[in-house]
Amino acid sequence: MRFSLLFLALLASGCAQVEQVARDAIGDATGRPLPASDDTPRTYDTSQGESVRFDLGAVAFADRVDRFSPTADLNEAYLDPWQAVGPPDYETGCRSGDECYVTLTPGGVAVFEFTNNILYDGPGDDIAIFEIGPDVEATTVEISVDGRDYITLGRVEGSSASLDIAGRGPDGARFRFVRLTDDPNQGGSGGSTPGADIDAVGAIHAERR
Numbered sequence: 001m002r003f004s005l006l007f008l009a010l011l012a013s014g015c016a017q018v019e020q021v022a023r024d025a026i027g028d029a030t031g032r033p034l035p036a037s038d039d040t041p042r043t044y045d046t047s048q049g050e051s052v053r054f055d056l057g058a059v060a061f062a063d064r065v066d067r068f069s070p071t072a073d074l075n076e077a078y079l080d081p082w083q084a085v086g087p088p089d090y091e092t093g094c095r096s097g098d099e100c101y102v103t104l105t106p107g108g109v110a111v112f113e114f115t116n117n118i119l120y121d122g123p124g125d126d127i128a129i130f131e132i133g134p135d136v137e138a139t140t141v142e143i144s145v146d147g148r149d150y151i152t153l154g155r156v157e158g159s160s161a162s163l164d165i166a167g168r169g170p171d172g173a174r175f176r177f178v179r180l181t182d183d184p185n186q187g188g189s190g191g192s193t194p195g196a197d198i199d200a201v202g203a204i205h206a207e208r209r
Contacts (some may be wrong), residue, residue: 006050014061032082035116041075044088044202048136053130054202060088062201063110066177068146070105078103078193081110088130088200101132104139106183111147111177112201115209119143119175122205125162127153129180130200136161137196138183143175149178157186162204
């Protein structure tokens with residue numbers, strides 16, 4: 001009898017884990033991805049050759065799109081900002097390159113939110129922007145505590161994808177929002193994906209919420 005109860009408990013636990021994996025993969029009723037739950041420390045490689053360690057693993061990445069304002073009418077496959085939510089997958093888990101990133105378009109703006117984690121200032125760089133391609137197209141990065149008042153961290157461009165908060169915000173502040181603005185004067189304005197192509201936004205230094 002005890003063996004039977006133990007077997008049923010293990011079976012139920014296994015089913016619950018399978019269900020959670022399925023929910024993480026499929027997303028909610030809208031088809032949008034759910035916040036990641038795996039906080040095992042992990043290193044992710046950028047397309048520019050940097051290796052960036054995240055102590056919260058997949059949890060460290062933006063979970064929600066707050067706002068997206070493109071400036072060009074492109075194929076809708078390139079204009080889905082939810083493709084930039086969660087950990088980077090263009091290089092590792094993308095079935096189609098057209099569906100694993102969002103194109104900001106020249107001068108376009110996207111705002112992402114951390115919902116189950118929060119960004120803070122730690123030693124060295126604190127935030128990483130994952131863009132596809134050999135070079136990072138110039139993108140201004142701003143952060144906010146409340147989604148209203150923003151602090152400019154600087155720009156990611158060339159081979160650099162990470163920025164440091166130090167000296168740019170109040171001590172001990174915790175930031176939920178990241179605003180990305182493409183530089184319309186850098187890079188071409190033609191082609192099918194003009195502007196920075198964002199795969200993910202990650203908090204190098206983050207804590208659970």
